Amino acid sequence: MTDLWQIRWxxxxxxxxxxxxxxxxxxxxxxxxxxxxxxEYALKMLSGLCLKQAVRAAVSGLAWPWVAVCLSASGLAHGWDMSRRWRRQRLGA
Structure with a gap:
């Protein structure tokens, strides 16, 4: 149990x-x-924070929907960031 507490901390x-x-x-x-x-960094940071929250939710023993919500939010932020970058690259900016 101490190990889980240390991981959460x-x-x-x-x-x-x-x-x-x-x-x-x-x-x-x-x-x-x-x-x-x-x-330039907000969506990447949001994606990373959502991933960290998903790991924390899993380690804390929260119900799987919370983990799924965090992972989905991370994927959405990452996808939004990638689409912005590709669009900007195509426009030559």
Whole structure:
């Protein structure tokens, strides 16, 4: 049981770090005008956060629909990001 608690704690720490990283990137861009624009990383970050939530839900023993919802959200964010990139590439931007 201790191992599951440690895994959940580690996943929570990684989720918090990812959110803080996103806020830091956004704040840096907002204050300096340099760095990545949020549109360049937001969907990738959302996809990754949803994957982390799916793993956390599975490790926590939540019902499988919660895992499926998190995985579906991750797939949707990833698909949206890929379609944006392909569209932008076709337009030559």
């Amino acid at each position: 580690l996943l929570d720490a990684v989720i918090v770090f990812t959110v803080l990283e996103g806020v830091g990137l956004w704040l840096y861009h907002r204050l300096t005008g340099q760095g990545l624009a949020p549109a």
